[in-house]
Amino acid sequence: MFKILKYTFYDLMRSRWLYIYAAFYLLLSVSLLWLGGSVSKAVISLMNVILVLVPLIATMFGVMYYYNSREFTELLLAQPVRRTHIFFGQYLGVAGSLSLCLMLGLGVPFIFYGIFGSTEIFNFTVLLLVGLALSFIFSAIAFFIALRNENRIKGFGLAILSWLFFAVIYDGMFLLALSLFNDYPLEGFAIGASLFNPIDLSRILVLLKLDISALMGYTGAVFQKFLGTIIGIACSALILLLWVVIPALGIKRIAMRKDF
Amino acid sequence: MITIQNISKSFGSLQVLKNLDLDLKQGGKITAILGPNGSGKTTLIKSILGMVLPDAGSITFEGGAIKGKWAYRNRIDYLPQIARFPENLTVHELLKMVQDLRGGKPQAEHLIERFALKPFLHKRLGTLSGGTRQKVNIVQALMYDSPVLILDEPTNGLDPVALLELKSLLDEERKNGKLILITTHIMSFVEQMADEVVFLLEGKVHFRGNQQQLKERYNAASLEHAIAAILKEEPLEISANGHSKTKARLIFSTS
Numbered sequence: 001m002f003k004i005l006k007y008t009f010y011d012l013m014r015s016r017w018l019y020i021y022a023a024f025y026l027l028l029s030v031s032l033l034w035l036g037g038s039v040s041k042a043v044i045s046l047m048n049v050i051l052v053l054v055p056l057i058a059t060m061f062g063v064m065y066y067y068n069s070r071e072f073t074e075l076l077l078a079q080p081v082r083r084t085h086i087f088f089g090q091y092l093g094v095a096g097s098l099s100l101c102l103m104l105g106l107g108v109p110f111i112f113y114g115i116f117g118s119t120e121i122f123n124f125t126v127l128l129l130v131g132l133a134l135s136f137i138f139s140a141i142a143f144f145i146a147l148r149n150e151n152r153i154k155g156f157g158l159a160i161l162s163w164l165f166f167a168v169i170y171d172g173m174f175l176l177a178l179s180l181f182n183d184y185p186l187e188g189f190a191i192g193a194s195l196f197n198p199i200d201l202s203r204i205l206v207l208l209k210l211d212i213s214a215l216m217g218y219t220g221a222v223f224q225k226f227l228g229t230i231i232g233i234a235c236s237a238l239i240l241l242l243w244v245v246i247p248a249l250g251i252k253r254i255a256m257r258k259d260f
Numbered sequence: 261m262i263t264i265q266n267i268s269k270s271f272g273s274l275q276v277l278k279n280l281d282l283d284l285k286q287g288g289k290i291t292a293i294l295g296p297n298g299s300g301k302t303t304l305i306k307s308i309l310g311m312v313l314p315d316a317g318s319i320t321f322e323g324g325a326i327k328g329k330w331a332y333r334n335r336i337d338y339l340p341q342i343a344r345f346p347e348n349l350t351v352h353e354l355l356k357m358v359q360d361l362r363g364g365k366p367q368a369e370h371l372i373e374r375f376a377l378k379p380f381l382h383k384r385l386g387t388l389s390g391g392t393r394q395k396v397n398i399v400q401a402l403m404y405d406s407p408v409l410i411l412d413e414p415t416n417g418l419d420p421v422a423l424l425e426l427k428s429l430l431d432e433e434r435k436n437g438k439l440i441l442i443t444t445h446i447m448s449f450v451e452q453m454a455d456e457v458v459f460l461l462e463g464k465v466h467f468r469g470n471q472q473q474l475k476e477r478y479n480a481a482s483l484e485h486a487i488a489a490i491l492k493e494e495p496l497e498i499s500a501n502g503h504s505k506t507k508a509r510l511i512f513s514t515s
Contacts, residue, residue, distance in 0.1 A: 079361045
């Protein structure tokens with residue numbers, strides 16, 4: 001698996017798109033840090049970008065990589081390697097190289113800004129970890145969708161739809177449900193519903209860490225009230241991890257049964 | 261070496277292989293697997309390699325069932341039909357990768373020389389022409405000394421010089437006692453190279469024998485004519501989308 005991961009990584013790290021991706025974060029962090037003048041403001045602004053952009057790029061990259069390397073995968077399948085190792089190697093290569101871009105793009109400006117001497121270092125670390133988790137989650141979902149759909153157009157469509165669902169539609173439905181049923185106690189529902197959306201969950205995680213109640217929104221406040229900050233963070237981090245594991249298990253299941 | 265017993269495979273409602281039996285025991289010869297489009301050639305090859313999982317039946321390789329196994333593929337060299345590799349890797353890195361995955365010591369040098377690939381070794385695969393990629397494909401497939409060689413459309417995009425090299429290479433491998441399976445649509449290549457022809461029709465082995473036997477049986481002057489005669493004789497199930505069950509007769513002009 002590590003051999004395939006290594007070469008997938010080599011291949012992707014020379015892709016122009018990944019340079020653009022890293023450069024975008026670099027420019028964004030530089031401008032937010034030096035123009036905004038405060039680490040916590042920069043972290044919040046970056047959070048809003050990362051929560052939408054990281055899932056989108058991870059989804060697109062995952063699907064594109066799978067379909068683009070379809071023929072090469074056939075060559076790999078004819079080698080003395082386990083099937084699951086091929087797909088996990090490719091998946092981890094994609095998620096890993098996206099993560100590296102994110103780390104470089106965000107990390108370098110923050111280090112030069114003096115994050116290590118700042119008390120905000122933990123807030124920044126949580127933001128970075130959330131970005132990495134979202135890269136892994138959405139590229140796993142993308143690989144899962146691509147493996148299930150031989151038809152590229154359908155696969156692309158479904159992958160974009162899944163991103164749109166988690167980034168936009170889910171929140172709309174969630175708000176609609178809250179306003180329709182606001183005569184009932186909704187705390188339990190609110191917590192449950194946000195667990196099912198990795199983007200919401202990531203937002204809560206960052207905001208809990210930042211401890212900015214004004215920005216926390218309903219679910220964030222409920223999370224804090226019921227679980228407290230520390231347990232809240234631990235819980236949401238654990239569930240984010242589950243969001244990586246479950247699609248990965250899906251990848252394994254399909255990889256074992258699929259005809260190529 | 262390879263025993264295929266009673267395998268069947270359907271994709272949706274389209275049955276591609278129907279209780280197919282095939283025994284490939286003897287090394288030192290080139291077997292061409294032929295058949296019209298959709299007759300199951302690629303599915304058969306991919307079943308041997310474990311890429312397609314048959315619905316029923318069994319395949320054994322050197323005495324052991326291949327189902328769920330992967331290590332046996334170390335004894336098979338495979339040339340895929342489409343030579344598309346990771347665009348940003350160089351030729352050298354690709355060959356290194358195959359070596360990393362398979363272990364052992366490949367003999368790539370003489371192949372690189374024969375196919376004049378030296379100037380391309382450190383070029384990215386995405387920048388190479390289709391023919392050059394196919395040469396790289398041949399090098400990665402033939403650089404190991406495995407007892408079984410499976411080539412899917414090996415002549416794709418090759419220039420005449422490379423084609424001659426490929427033919428002489430296959431001749432050498434045949435003399436080395438390897439079992440070589442080839443699928444191709446280029447009949448002249450089959451006529452020159454194949455010791456044996458396996459003709460698939462509607463998911464079954466319709467004919468197996470040498471070229472002379474095939475021509476005699478269908479009273480044809482050439483391989484192309486013999487194949488046209490088979491297709492004329494056998495009403496084909498036309499199933500472009502896999503749903504139609506109507507029988508139709510395919511008409512070929514053999515003049």
